[in-house]
Amino acid sequence: MQFDEAKNKFVQTWGALGSQWGINKTMAQIHALLMVSKEPVSMEDIMQELQISRGNASMNLRGLMDWGIVYKANKPGERREFFIAEKDLDELATKIAKERSKREIKPALKVLKEVSAVEGDTSEEAKHFVAQTKKLYDFVLKADEMIDKVTEYKDNWLGKLMMKILR
Amino acid sequence: MQFDEAKNKFVQTWGALGSQWGINKTMAQIHALLMVSKEPVSMEDIMQELQISRGNASMNLRGLMDWGIVYKANKPGERREFFIAEKDLDELATKIAKERSKREIKPALKVLKEVSAVEGDTSEEAKHFVAQTKKLYDFVLKADEMIDKVTEYKDNWLGKLMMKILR
DNA sequence: TCAAACTTTCAAAAATAATTGAAAGTTTTT
DNA sequence: AAAAACTTTCAATTATTTTTGAAAGTTTGA
Structure with a gap:
């Protein structure tokens, strides 16, 4: 495969994968593009390569x-802004995990706690509801704590974790 | 909070959370409803509680x-079909993880392998592209293998894993 | 201070995804 | 074998999300 073809395929695939995970396709594509670009990329270039509008590029x-996974980079002597992606994959995973925890898991935990505090109702349905939501709370809390622990390692936690799991 | 109010809040929240994760809101809501229902639930009841059409209920x-996380259940003497959710959370997480691996991660790995096999081009950009996509391939592969390992435990892997991580 | 160079914002338009509902399909009962 | 009881399918509609592009905003350099 040729470089251009490969790059394009990678960007497209990453975009489609992003969609499935609830991430705006263009955002995933921009991220993919920056991930594989050695040099900082200007907004102009991004618009050009992905064939998107200025507003779209700017917002994404x-x-x-x-999300803390793309930074501005200033090229000496250049007026306009350039962008680079966090390229260290451990760091990338850590940031995404932390951000998802903050934005989504923590609020979900709050609701789970609230709803599992149903009072008064002694019906079987109500009892089951409380038991089930409590279990869910514990499970999600444990998973969230795991993310915290795991991202403390910082360096190559995935590899180290693998070691542990494999005994 | 009252039972009905709590149940409704739980179903709504789960639906919203699902959307953020790329899961159809109604699908997430039906799942939530079944998770906290002690008895099997009929399609009629689901339509009623979520105020959705028959077609929508059927498809979701x-x-x-x-996904393997909801089953049909026949009530003795009843003509129509009832549904129940997988309520064991370890089992639920395992199934979701395995299914996502099969549907999304495996195809992504395939593409990563393909695109990292760029040939001929000796430019710095091309070299960086190959290096970066190879790293990504290794990372995703390792993460996927971790899912395999982790879901082998079957029983309470999350708890056991926590123990290990916490030393 | 002004204007050129660039970025952000946001209402309107376009694209995508979800939902409906009625017809077609299936299974069970009589 | 026909009707009754139920489920699935899918073309059309509706809702949601994303994208555009031009105006407003900002920064830099003369």
Whole structure:
């Protein structure tokens, strides 16, 4: 396969995969593009390569920066802004995990705690509801704590974790 | 909080959370409803409680069964079909993980392998592309293998894994 | 301070995804 | 074998999400 063809295929695939995971396709594509670019990339270049509008590029770059996985980079002597992606995969996974925990898991835990505090109702349905949501709370809490622990390692936690699991 | 209110809040929240994760809102809601229902639930009841059409209920129940996390249950003496959810959380997580691996991770690995096999081009950009996609391949492969290992435990792997991580 | 160079914002338009509902399909009962 | 009881399918509709592009905003350099 040729470089251009491969790069394109990678960007497209990453975009489609992002969609399935609830990530805006363009955002995933921009991220993919930056991941495999050695040099910082300008907004102009991103628009060009992905054939998207300026507004679209701007908003999705902002989104990626909010996730903490894309940074601005200034090229000396250049007026406009360039962008680079966090390329260290351990660091990338850590940031995504932490951000998802903050944005999604923590709020879900809050709701689970609230709803498992049903009072008064002694019906079997109600009892089962409380038991089930409590179990879910414990499970999600444990999973979230695991993410915390795992991302403390920082360096190559995935590899180290593999070692442990494999005995 | 009252039981009805709590149940409703749980179902709504789960639906919203599902959306963020790329899961059809109704599918997530049906799953939530079944998770906290002690008795098998009929399609009629699901339509009623979630205020959705028959077609919608039918298709999303099919989807949930394809994921292997909802089953048909026949009530003795009853003509119509009832549905129940996999309620064991370890089992649930295992099934979801395995299914996502099969549907999404495995195909992604395939593409990563393909695109990292760029040939001929000796430019710095091309070299960086190959290096980066290879790293990504290794990382994703390792993560996928971890899922395999972890789901082998079957019983309470999350708890056991926590023990290990916490030393 | 002004204007050029660039970025952000956001209402409107376009694209995508989900939902409906009625017809077609299936299974069970009489 | 026909009707009754139920489920599935899918073309059309509706809702949601994403994208555009031009105006407003910002920063830099003369």
